[in-house]
Amino acid sequence: MLTPTGDRKSKLRQVECRGGGASMEDIVIIGGGLAGSSLGWSLAERGHRPLILESTTIGGGGATAHSRGMVRLYDDEPRLVALNRDGIGLWADVEVSRPGIFRRPGMIYAPAPSNRSRIEEFARMESRAAYPAETIDGPTISGLCGLLGDHFRRSARSVLWEPLAGYVDPRAGARFFADEAVRLGASLVEGCTVVDLYPACDHVVLTTGAGRITARRVILASGADTLRLQQPEGLFARSINLTSFIDDIAGAPEICLIDEVSKGYIRPGCRRSYFVGGAIQKDATVPEELKVDNAAADAQNLALSRRILRTRSNSAIASHPGYDAYTSDFLPLIRLPPEEGGAGLFTGFSGRGAKYIPAMARRFAASLSGGVG
């Protein structure tokens, strides 16, 4: 629950208790990234009419704007594997309605030697006909993909191969969910920043740049910027720096790679371009306190790209200084708003949310509507 602090808010609370209720929103969602937009869609599908407030444009203001949306099944945390499976299924459905949002070139997950048996166990337990996952060795990989194959050609390392993994376009996905939400009865206001919120009896009062909104239930789906409004225990901001590269000579890798040893990861872009991440991350209690040297992060990503792809002909063309809301166990921070009125949370996706946020939104909406999550 939100806890108002200070005299000003206590006085306002008394005023709101006397006067609240005239034109009250039932559900307000703060934030229109992947979380807020897919939650708006899931709630609207269940007959709610949420109001989504977004500071910038849908998918344009936070992690979703920078994310390159790699989607795979494997995670060290079994609860995230289950969520990823649901997420992959949901993105596959979205791809049918809006082709081009989910591309599936396949993904290699190269574990550290100490993790090899874990990966083999994962492939044994989780591989299904509908979504295969297998361990393969260096020579097999080099047969699968040219540029990345060089990295593994002489390696005896066993890696996890998910041929149906790939990447979504998180921003286009957020726009798709928001459009669907509006079509089903939700309302959306872009360019609207919530600067303050506090509970008042059976509702919450939101202050925006231009006035006040009262709502019975509020859901903070504002990514790491949630920390500007509230500091829920266990939530913090972490930087994620990606760099775009172009390589006219060697070209771009065809598939995605996550390499535990170097801590680098690669996602294909267009024909000659690709994205590389893995630069050292920084943590802070609010996003504005993240002390990231973006030029140094791009230099680290360049070094990673050259080590993994064995090329020297690539050059950096864009920097993506993103951040996300993290929890220490990487599990999201999900709290339903109280039925009698108040605020809830839908955040903490810990740099992994593109895989499963829309599926999690469905569970959240089901629970909020009293159905099965």
Ligand SMILES: Cc1cc2nc3c(=O)[nH]c(=O)nc-3n(C[C@H](O)[C@H](O)[C@H](O)COP(=O)(O)OP(=O)(O)OC[C@H]3O[C@@H](n4cnc5c(N)ncnc54)[C@H](O)[C@@H]3O)c2cc1C
């Ligand atoms: C560089 C980068 C790469 C990533 N790569 C991957 C990946 O490969 N695979 C994967 O699964 N995940 C990845 N992620 C993580 C994933 O993209 C995020 O977990 C997900 O996008 C988070 O979505 P969100 O809606 O919770 O937050 P955000 O996208 O941050 O959305 C929050 C929204 O709320 C708005 N907002 C904030 N405060 C307010 C306010 N006070 N009033 C109104 N609006 C407000 C913001 O403008 C923003 O649009 C990556 C993230 C980053 C940053």
